[in-house]
Amino acid sequence: MNRKANIITTVVFVGIIFCLSFMFLLKEDETFSEQENRRLQTIPELKWDSLISGKYSEEINKYFADQFPLRDFFVGVKGISELTLQKGENNNVLLGQDGFLAVRGFTAYGGIDYYNKDLVSAHFPAVKKLQETLEDKGKDFAIIIPPRTIEVASSKFDYPENSAEQLLSFIKEGFKDVDYIDIQPLLKEKLDNGEYVYYKTDHHYTSLGAYYVYREVMREFGLEDSTIPPEDFDIELASDSFYGTTWSKGGFKFVSPDSMQFWHYKYGDENDYTTKNYAKSFGGFYDRSFLKKKDKYSAFIGGNSSLTTITKTSGENAGNRPRLLLVKDSFGLSLAPFLALHFDLEIVNTEGTTNISEMAEEKECDYVLIVYNTDNFVSTRDLSLVR
């Protein structure tokens, strides 16, 4: 029995728990977590009802967890610990070569790579029917299912590929009678050639990736002649410190950040265009206020909004351009600035938008494009409900 060592053990242990609890008390409560992109629990009000029902203690538990001091530090420590255990991943995020991070599995299936085929199969006839309805009305239609990082950057991970391949061919087969643009082979090829088409710390494609997708969309709509070649863009480095959602989730804090580019058409003035969402209206396609925040990806057209419009309000052809209805998830955001050079855009979220054909008519759109990523594709029912 070494008394001195025991005193040290006692003092350090008591010191740690007291220090952290004092830090908790002294720390000011935060209402929003940028890292997690969600509201935090603030101190609950003590009421007799909620105390008796146990709701109060539940909220206190949550309050304690949400406002705990040094959260980011502790999250990073856990990430390193999991790597030390050689697990190769943390919180379902894989750590690949060159600092690539990828989410494994599907959100709605608890992170496994399987999904309910019957549920997903219901998407195909619904989309086919939609295309027929739109074509009857003389509108052009196309759909893109942006792949997950793991499907594009598979060469960076030693993760089994067969389930991803099965899913991709399942989608391709299901959409064989639909104007489905399969962008995965192209993006994968570009990435394997060393091109920066997908972010390393985020689940989206980069602006370069979005450019390739834009080119495919133009070809599908028969507009390849007016497609703008890459050399006609000025590329601006909008941020070199973009940490995306996969980084937040994975807790691998040592991974270096992504850089984010804005592509500006050399022979046009972006101020001729007005982007309008529920929050505000601004010239051009970028809401630069987001570049100062963690959620930098939302700089593209100001992030998700129930309705966003991008219109050319001055200059050549203003008020006289073809109109495109973009039904999208967040992958549509960085694609929109390219499309906006050719179309006036009506942009809505896939979630909650079912009657697409009616909407296209109402908004007098000549083109309809659906952009809905693979994880959403297998995890939600939205596409089965479109008409």
Add this chain to the structure above:
Amino acid sequence: MVFSTLIFLFAFLVITIAIYFIVPFKFRNLVLFAVSLVFYGWGEPSYILLMLFSILTAYVFGFFIAKYRDTDQKKAKKYLAVSLILNLSSLLFFKYANFFLENLAAIPFLSGLSPIEGLRLPVGISFYTFQIMSYSIDLYRKDTGVQKNLISFGAYVVLFPQLIAGPIVRYRDIADMLTDRKESFDKFASGVIRFCAGLAKKVILADSAAAVVKTFRAANEYEPSVLGAWIVVLAFTFQIYFDFSGYSDMAIGLGRLFDFEFLENFDYPYISRSITEFWRRWHISLSTWFKEYVYIPLGGNRKGILKQYRNIAIVWLLTGLWHGAAWSFIIWGAYFGIILMIEKTFLLKLLDRIPRVFGHIYTILLIMFGWLIFSSESLPEIWLYLKMMFGSGASLATDMVIYDSVRLIPMFAICIVGSTPLLKKLYDYIMGKYHFAAYLNPVLSCGSLLLCTAYLVDSTFSPFLYYIF
């Protein structure tokens, strides 16, 4: 409240330690009693009344049992019976009422019976009911003296370290500690070391194993594989051991902070060479309880082989039922009861004669099958997994299962080593040989506290991604 939460570590424990060591000794039981009630009622405050009722009845009846046990055995027995009935009835009601109702409803003319809605199990009821019973019975048997101080008795029943997951502490084992404790740095430090070790077992090993069980189970539903099924069972085997023994370590450690010394509850059960030995090493306080208060009173092994088998059967059906109100637990109890009978009849002697390794393999396989039954929600599920484990309707392994198995090898290796006394022996050797090694204790225990804190913080960290918005 649960030990492995931030609120326990950085609010409850901080406040408890602060108040406990500030007040003079005579108030310390009161402090423990009060904070334990908060601990118990956290999340379900209305059940505090139930707890107070249990304490009060046991206290009052205990008083009368003690009063009459020397002069009027019959009267004492009556008080004992009422006390036990009162105590057991709340356990029966809260834990088993719905199970019985559901099964009775299967009988045609009783089909109108429906389960009682909103009936939630009070935490730790299976544990503290048994503790209270040990007090009443021991009083009657004159194995212990009466506790006249209601606060001290209340503190014993609801003492937060062992309240919700054991060990089941018999009153007589800590009767002296309720009145006389000498807290010290040595005691406190040994408690810290034990607590941190238990916390790491629970948070780092058990919870990781639990995640493996969950994902592999889900994957097996879509693409069954033999390897996948075995991994589920193996991971659950580790999960339940590190979870439960980690919890006991934490309880023992927390007890020591206040100079309570609880008996050991686990003794490396997975190194056993027979199921008989396994049950001497697993959840020792429960086995001891059943042995002392059921098996031996029924006659134990002293009344002939048939009676002995009957007694084993009764004890194991009760043991199964104690673990949960479901048929799978009853089957699980019966499973071990039967194995124990077989071992008693001839197998133990045989196991002694064959090379040790076979005994180990035999035991761990039977334990794993036991956990398969234990962890299954229904009988068809047990059957499904048994078939899967032996290749019926399943491939040998999928790419994904192989990928995950390989990356989990280090974790499983740690779990295997952690299930044996190797680390403990190494630790004792180093501590015995090098004087300065004692200074490793603060580093190791507080390091593991911080690491576990990181895991706990991370588990509450839930990025809201905008896949779906």
